[in-house]
Amino acid sequence: MSEPGERRVVVTGMGVVAPNGLGKENFWRACLNGVSGIKPLRRFSVENLPISVAGEVTDFQAEDYLDRKFIQRTDRVTHFACVAVAEALRDARLDLAREDPQRVGAVLANTLGGIEYVIEQIKALYTQGPRAMSAYTAIAWLQVANVGQVALRYGLRGYSKTPVSDTVGGLEAMSVAAGAIRRGAVDVMLSGGSEALLHPFFLLVFGHSGLSAPGHDPRAYRPFDRRAAGLLLAEGAGICVLEEYEHARRREAPIYGEILGVGQTSDARLPLPPSSDGTYYARAMRQALEDAHLEPEAIDYFHLDGRAEPAADLAEADALRQVFGARLPELPVSVPRTMLGHSYAAAGALDTITALLALHHRQIPPTLNCEQPDPRYGLDLVCERARPFAGSTALIGGRGLSGSNIVLAVRGGEG
Amino acid sequence: MKKLRRVVITGLGVIAPNGNGREDFWRACLAGKSGIRRITRFDAAFLPTRIAGEVDTFPAREFGLNKDEIELLDRGTQFVLAATNLALRDGGLLDPTGRLLPTIERDSCGVAIGTAMGPVEEGERLWRLFTAEGTQPPRYPAGGVQLARLLLSSMPATAIAAHHQLHGPSTVIATGCSAGADAIGQAFWSIQEGRASRMLAGGCDSSINPSSINVFSIMRALSTNNDEPERASRPYDARRDGFVMSEGAGVLLLEERELALARGATLYAELLAFVSNNNAYHMTALPADGAPLQELLRQALAEAGIEGRELGYINSHGSSTPFNEAAETVAYKAVFGEDAYRIPISATKSMIGHSQGAASAIEALVTALALHHQVLPPTINQEQPDPQCDLDYVPNVARPASFQLALTHSSGFGGVNTALVLARPEYREGRALEVQR
Numbered sequence: 001m002s003e004p005g006e007r008r009v010v011v012t013g014m015g016v017v018a019p020n021g022l023g024k025e026n027f028w029r030a031c032l033n034g035v036s037g038i039k040p041l042r043r044f045s046v047e048n049l050p051i052s053v054a055g056e057v058t059d060f061q062a063e064d065y066l067d068r069k070f071i072q073r074t075d076r077v078t079h080f081a082c083v084a085v086a087e088a089l090r091d092a093r094l095d096l097a098r099e100d101p102q103r104v105g106a107v108l109a110n111t112l113g114g115i116e117y118v119i120e121q122i123k124a125l126y127t128q129g130p131r132a133m134s135a136y137t138a139i140a141w142l143q144v145a146n147v148g149q150v151a152l153r154y155g156l157r158g159y160s161k162t163p164v165s166d167t168v169g170g171l172e173a174m175s176v177a178a179g180a181i182r183r184g185a186v187d188v189m190l191s192g193g194s195e196a197l198l199h200p201f202f203l204l205v206f207g208h209s210g211l212s213a214p215g216h217d218p219r220a221y222r223p224f225d226r227r228a229a230g231l232l233l234a235e236g237a238g239i240c241v242l243e244e245y246e247h248a249r250r251r252e253a254p255i256y257g258e259i260l261g262v263g264q265t266s267d268a269r270l271p272l273p274p275s276s277d278g279t280y281y282a283r284a285m286r287q288a289l290e291d292a293h294l295e296p297e298a299i300d301y302f303h304l305d306g307r308a309e310p311a312a313d314l315a316e317a318d319a320l321r322q323v324f325g326a327r328l329p330e331l332p333v334s335v336p337r338t339m340l341g342h343s344y345a346a347a348g349a350l351d352t353i354t355a356l357l358a359l360h361h362r363q364i365p366p367t368l369n370c371e372q373p374d375p376r377y378g379l380d381l382v383c384e385r386a387r388p389f390a391g392s393t394a395l396i397g398g399r400g401l402s403g404s405n406i407v408l409a410v411r412g413g414e415g
Numbered sequence: 416m417k418k419l420r421r422v423v424i425t426g427l428g429v430i431a432p433n434g435n436g437r438e439d440f441w442r443a444c445l446a447g448k449s450g451i452r453r454i455t456r457f458d459a460a461f462l463p464t465r466i467a468g469e470v471d472t473f474p475a476r477e478f479g480l481n482k483d484e485i486e487l488l489d490r491g492t493q494f495v496l497a498a499t500n501l502a503l504r505d506g507g508l509l510d511p512t513g514r515l516l517p518t519i520e521r522d523s524c525g526v527a528i529g530t531a532m533g534p535v536e537e538g539e540r541l542w543r544l545f546t547a548e549g550t551q552p553p554r555y556p557a558g559g560v561q562l563a564r565l566l567l568s569s570m571p572a573t574a575i576a577a578h579h580q581l582h583g584p585s586t587v588i589a590t591g592c593s594a595g596a597d598a599i600g601q602a603f604w605s606i607q608e609g610r611a612s613r614m615l616a617g618g619c620d621s622s623i624n625p626s627s628i629n630v631f632s633i634m635r636a637l638s639t640n641n642d643e644p645e646r647a648s649r650p651y652d653a654r655r656d657g658f659v660m661s662e663g664a665g666v667l668l669l670e671e672r673e674l675a676l677a678r679g680a681t682l683y684a685e686l687l688a689f690v691s692n693n694n695a696y697h698m699t700a701l702p703a704d705g706a707p708l709q710e711l712l713r714q715a716l717a718e719a720g721i722e723g724r725e726l727g728y729i730n731s732h733g734s735s736t737p738f739n740e741a742a743e744t745v746a747y748k749a750v751f752g753e754d755a756y757r758i759p760i761s762a763t764k765s766m767i768g769h770s771q772g773a774a775s776a777i778e779a780l781v782t783a784l785a786l787h788h789q790v791l792p793p794t795i796n797q798e799q800p801d802p803q804c805d806l807d808y809v810p811n812v813a814r815p816a817s818f819q820l821a822l823t824h825s826s827g828f829g830g831v832n833t834a835l836v837l838a839r840p841e842y843r844e845g846r847a848l849e850v851q852r
Contacts, residue, residue, distance in 0.1 A: 045552075048552075048554060048555075050555075101695065102692060102710060105692075105693065106693075110589070111566075111568045112566075112568070113533075118626070118630075119542065121626070121630070122539060122542060122549070122626045123546070123549040125625060125626055125629055126543070126548050126549040127548075127549045127550065129461070130461060130462055130463065130629045130632065130633070131633070133626075133629055133630065133633045134633070135633045135634050137630040137633065138630040138631060138634060138699075138828070139698045139699065139828075141630065142531060142532070142589070142591060142828055142829070143533070143568070143589035144531070144589055144590050144591045144828050144829030144831065145698075145829065147590070147693070147829050147831070148591075148693075148698045148828065148829030148830050148831075149698070151693040151694070151695045151829070151830055152694075152695055152696070152697070152698065152830065154695075155695045156693055156695055157692050157693050157694070157695045157707065157710070158692060158693065159691050159692065159693075160590070160691070160692070160693040160829070160830075160831055161588055161590055161597060161601075161691075161831075162588060162589045162590050162829070163586060163587070163588055163589075164530075164533070164568035164569065164587050164588065164589040165568065165569045165572075165585075165586055165587055166566070166567055166568050166569045168569075169568075172586060176601070179604065179608075183604065183608065185690075200552065200553050201541075201542055201545060201546070201553040202566075204545060204553055204554070204555050205541065205562050205566060206566065207555075208555055208559075208560075208562055209562040209566060211566055264584040264585075264586075264610070265522075265582050265583065265584065266525070266526070266572075266573070266576045266581065266582050266583065266584070266585035267582070268521075268576040268577050268579075268580045268581055268582050268585075269577050270487075270573065270574075270577050271567060271573070280582050283522070283582070287610075400569050400573075401566070401567055401569070402567050402569045402570065402573035402577075403573060403576070403577075403585075404569060404572075404573070404584075404585050404586070
C-alpha cells in the first residue's frame with residue numbers, strides 16, 4: 001500500500017461500546033487490566049436457557065446519548081452503532097461540516113439486524129393482528145438499518161455498505177472501507193460493526209445449534225487451553241474512522257495507525273464441524289503481507305481469532321506455522337476477546353481497535369482463562385497479564401463461521 | 416493505484432417468478448409476462464396484501480443441488496445456488512455432471528452475494544414453534560430442530576463456495592434493495608484490482624412470509640391490488656400504489672477479460688463502472704428532486720468515461736411506488752436534459768415484482784441481455800400515463816434497438832443507491848479506433 005502514488009489508509013478515531021468498558025478509554029483500561037465483561041445475563045430471565053452468561057453491555061443507557069423518538073424507532077443494535085460512531089467522530093476531531101458529504105461513507109457490519117425490535121413486532125402480529133405492528137419495524141430490523149441511520153444522522157452521502165459475514169463481518173467492514181478509500185471512491189469512512197444478539201430466542205438457537213458452547217461459566221471462553229470447549233457470546237459495537245493519509249495530515253488529525261494490507265480467502269466448506277486445516281487462512285495471511293509489502297519477519301504481534309474449539313484452534317495454529325515457520329514460538333499472540341465474548345460482527349472491529357491500541361501503547365492485552373495452555377499449539381500466548389512490547393506492526397486474523405478468512409496488516413503510529 | 420483490469424460478464428443464471436434460467440426468463444420478459452399471483456406460500460387472508468411474485472416451479476435437484484443442500488439451506492440460498500449453477504453452465508464452466516471444469520483455478524475464484532432479508536421465513540417459523548405462536552416465552556422444542564442456518568448470514572456465499580470449492584474472497588452484503596448490484600460491484604472491483612480472476616456475483620431473497628409482507632404493508636409500501644395480481648406492479652403508471660413483494664435470485668459470472676477471451680467465452684457485456692452513494696435523506700425514499708440519484712448518475716457517467724447521450728438503455732429501479740418513479744424521472748431530466756426523452760427506460764419489476772436483494776442483480780442480468788440481444792424488454796401495465804412520468808418507459812411491448820451502452824440503478828432501504836454501467840463487449844475497442852481517427 002505504500003508504493004508511490006498509492007493512497008494510504010490511516011485510522012484517526014475510535015468508538016467503543018463493549019461489555020468491559022463503554023468508550024475507548026474505559027475499554028482500553030479494562031483490557032490492560034484483564035477485566036472481563038462476561039457475567040450472568042441481567043436484561044432478561046435466563047430460566048430454561050442453555051446460555052446464562054455472556055458479554056452483556058450493562059451500563060448502557062441509550063437515553064444518555066440519543067433522543068427518545070429515535071430510541072423508540074430503532075433497535076439496540078443501532079443505538080450501539082450510533083453511540084460508537086459519535087465517539088469515533090469526536091475522537092478523530094472530524095468536523096463533518098467541513099467535509100464534502102459525497103466523499104464520506106460508512107461500512108457497518110451486522111449479522112442479525114434489529115432482532116429485539118422485530119421479535120416484539122412479530123409477537124404483536126401473531127397475538128394482536130397485522131395492524132398492531134409498528135410502522136418502523138422494517139427500518140429498525142433490516143441489517144442495513146445501522147448504515148442508513150448513521151448516514152441520515154450525519155449527512156453522509158458517500159459509498160456505504162453492510163457486510164453480513166457473521167463472525168468476521170467487522171474485519172470485512174475494515175477491508176471494504178479501506179478498499180474504497182484506496183481506490184478513491186471516498187476519503188473518509190466510518191467503519192466497523194455492531195451487534196445486539198443477546199435475546200432469549202436467539203440464545204436458544206445459539207445454544208442448541210453447536211455454534212457456541214452452552215454457557216453458564218463466565219470463564220469458559222479459553223482458546224488454546226486444554227479445556228477449550230467453544231466461545232461465549234457478547235454484544236457491542238466498535239467503530240473506526242478510516243481516512244486517506246494526506247487528508248488526515250492536512251487536517252492534523254490524530255493517527256493511531258495505518259491499514260497496510262488485507263487478505264481474504266474462503267475455506268469453501270459448510271460450517272460444522274470446524275476444520276483443523278489452516279491452509280486457506282494461511283493464504284489470507286500471506287495475501288495481507290504481500291498487499292502490505294511485508295515479509296513475515298516484520299510482524300511483531302498477531303491478534304488471533306481464537307474460536308476456542310480444539311479443531312478451529314488447531315487450524316489457526318497450523319496457519320500460523322505455515323506462515324511464520326520456526327519463528328512462531330517467538331511471536332507474541334493473544335485473544336483479548338476472551339475478556340468480552342464474541343460479539344459477531346462487532347468483534348472484528350473491536351479486535352482492530354484493540355490491536356491498534358496495543359501498538360499505540362506498546363502493551364499487548366492478555367488472553368484470559370487460559371490457565372492450562374495446550375503446548376501442542378506451540379504459541380507464545382500472552383496470558384492473564386498485559387505484556388509490554390516494542391513492536392510496530394501486527395496482523396489481525398478473523399475467521400467466519402462458514403470459513404471466510406480475513407487478515408488485516410496494520411502498523412501503529414504515523415508510520 | 417495499480418492498473419485496473421477489465422471485467423466481462425460471461426454467464427447468466429436466474430430464478431424468477433416468470434421464468435427460471437436465462438432463456439425461459441428472457442422469453443418471458445420479452446413477452447411481457449407477469450409472475451405476480453395470489454400468495455400460496457401461506458394463508459394470507461388476514462393481511463391487507465395477498466399477492467406476490469412466487470417462484471412456483473423450483474426443481475432444486477435439476478439445478479444441481481444435492482440432498483444435504485436441499486435439506487439444510489434456506490429457500491433464498493437454494494435459489495442463489497441454483498442460479499449460480501445456471502450461470503456457470505451458461506458460461507461453459509461446468510462438465511456434463513455439473514462439476515466445475517478441472518481447468519478452472521479455484522483459488523482465485525470468489526463469491527459475492529447480496530441479500531436484504533436473509534433466512535427470515537425460517538426465523539419466523541422457528542419463533543412460532545418456540546413460542547407457540549407468541550403465547551409463551553421461547554422454549555426449545557422437545558423433539559429438537561435444525562437450527563444452524565438461521566445464524567449464518569454468510570450462507571448464500573458459503574453454500575456456493577462450498578459446492579464448487581471456490582477459495583477466493585467470499586462475501587455477503589445486505590444493503591436492502593441495492594444489495595445484488597452492490598455485490599456485483601464489489602466483485603467487479605475485486606477482479607479489477609487483481610484480488611480475484613473470476614467472481615460469481617448476484618443476489619437472492621425469499622421473504623414471502625407473514626411478517627416480511629406485513630412490515631412493508633404497515634408502512635403502506637405494498638400494492639393492495641389483490642384482485643388483479645398481474646396488473647399490480649405498474650411502475651410509472653398513474654395507478655401505481657406500491658411495490659409487490661417477490662422472490663428469486665440472479666447470478667452473473669464475472670471474469671477478467673483476458674481470461675475470458677483466452678478460453679473463447681461468450682461475452683454478454685463488459686462492466687464499465689460501479690458507483691454507489693447514500694441519500695442521507697430518508698431510510699426508504701428519495702427526495703422529490705431525486706438529488707442523490709442525480710449525483711449517482713453523474714458519478715456513473717464520469718466513472719465510465721461516457722456522455723449521458725451515449726446511453727441506449729436504462730433499466731431503472733422502478734419499484735411501482737408513487738414517489739420513487741416521480742423522483743427518478745426528475746433526476747433523469749436533470750442529468751440528461753433533452754436526451755432524457757430519447758433514452759429508453761424500463762422497469763423489470765413490472766413483471767416480477769420486487770425480489771429485494773435479488774432485484775438489482777436480476778436487473779443487471781436483464782441489462783446485459785438487452786445489450787447482447789439488442790432488444791429492450793418492456794415496462795408492462797402502462798395503461799394510464801402519469802403526467803409526472805412522461806419519458807419513454809418502453810410501454811408494454813419489447814422493441815429492437817441498436818445501442819452500445821446501458822445503465823442500471825437501484826435505490827432503497829438504508830438510503831443506498833447503486834448504479835452499474837455496461838457496454839457491448841466491443842465498445843471500448845470501437846471507441847479507441849474513433850479516437851485514433
